[in-house]
Amino acid sequence: MSPVTVLIPTLLRPLVGDRSAVEVPLEAPAPVSAVLDTVADGRPIFARRIRDETGALRRYVNVYVDGEDVRRADGLATPVSPGSEVMIIQSVAGG
């Protein structure tokens, strides 16, 4: 079993114990939503920062699975394999 590494953006690190990455145990491929659920478990504020109450990824939050933007793949159903890297990053927005 090889864990998935979820990279946390600087602004959200206080919500996950000031860590820059969270490891999620994974035995078989799973949708990225399930990986995010695991990171967000017990961290409701973190959960709300990433996804709204319908479960949708917030508009200016991007998630990459092994470097691929999930919006260009299968959205939150994009599969993540054991050993993968999931990166959460805010998009360039605002002025």
Place this chain on the structure above:
Amino acid sequence: METTLLAIGTKKGLWLATSTDRHNWSLSQPHHLMTEIPSVGIDTRGGRTRILVGMMDWHWGPTVVYSDDLGATWSEPEQGAIKFAESDETALGRIWQLQPDSEERPGVVWAGCEPISVWKSTDGGEHFELNRGLWDHPHRSEWGAGFGGAAAHSVLPSPADDTVHVAMSTGGVYRSTDGGQSWEPRNKGISAYFMPDPNPEFGQCVHKIARDSVNPQRLYAQNHHGVYRSDDGAETWESIADGLPADFGFVMLSHPRRSGTAWVVPLKADGERIPPDARLAVHRTDDAGATWTRLDKGLPPTEYNAVLRDAAGVDTADPVGVYFGTRGGSVYASADEGENFTEVASHLPDVLCVRAAVVVGTAAPVASP
């Protein structure tokens, strides 16, 4: 010792100003820097000062935070204070209004939000319940979005009974007489010149409403062109725009103790959203809109920035303090009901909301980390 607290929500953070004489102000460092602050409520009921803030982070979404120590520390309800149920299949967009109810209803705070929705808290703003009566209203599909989004931006519970008035852009004024269980449009007399039928039952773009403090049946409205008063709980509205340099604008304030006194900040027109002749002024009526007095002492001779619907407020001191901020980041205070203004701050980001209150204590607000 009494201190006046002025909360200034901007496009890039919250500033808190305090003063013991309402002339000399001490301005904090920014709180929640780089977060849009469209709504602030200061709840002084029960001897506690709670600053409620409706934040909007364009990356991380909207949320409510509050401080019970004048901004020294902030708390965010873990589960989110305002949240749609999964079955509603929608998400909170923006918190436009945080309105504490009257002294007789301690703990009750109302919120007006985008998408158009009204929420009620009974625990001081830590958790809100969606008002289902308005959410399930059959008119919902016909309400539209103003330029700033589709929102319930004014929530006015009556201190006298179970009446609540709500104003939305666009949709107009709705009234409930049963504490929010059922709602009816109440826009008779308010123009919607931008629609095929300029006098529809609903659909008006009412920018702000305020309730008369002495006569709860009397309301004032600043419309998208048009300034109105109702003396019958919004059953009918009549124009009180005569005597103003323009009938466009966003602000409507009422006096906390005196009937018939209200303030507006006119802008030239829908298509020219600047003060008339670029001369910024507040206008006050003391006779429920029969006449208006122009007030501009202490204001700049030239101003091209608008004053948004919640970027103005009053305190409860005697005489009443009047406060407003511009999209150019200037904030002004008057300690004498608008007769004279002093500048509290300048060069802030666009001012979105301003609220003031007399609080107990002298603690100076500090910046959050």
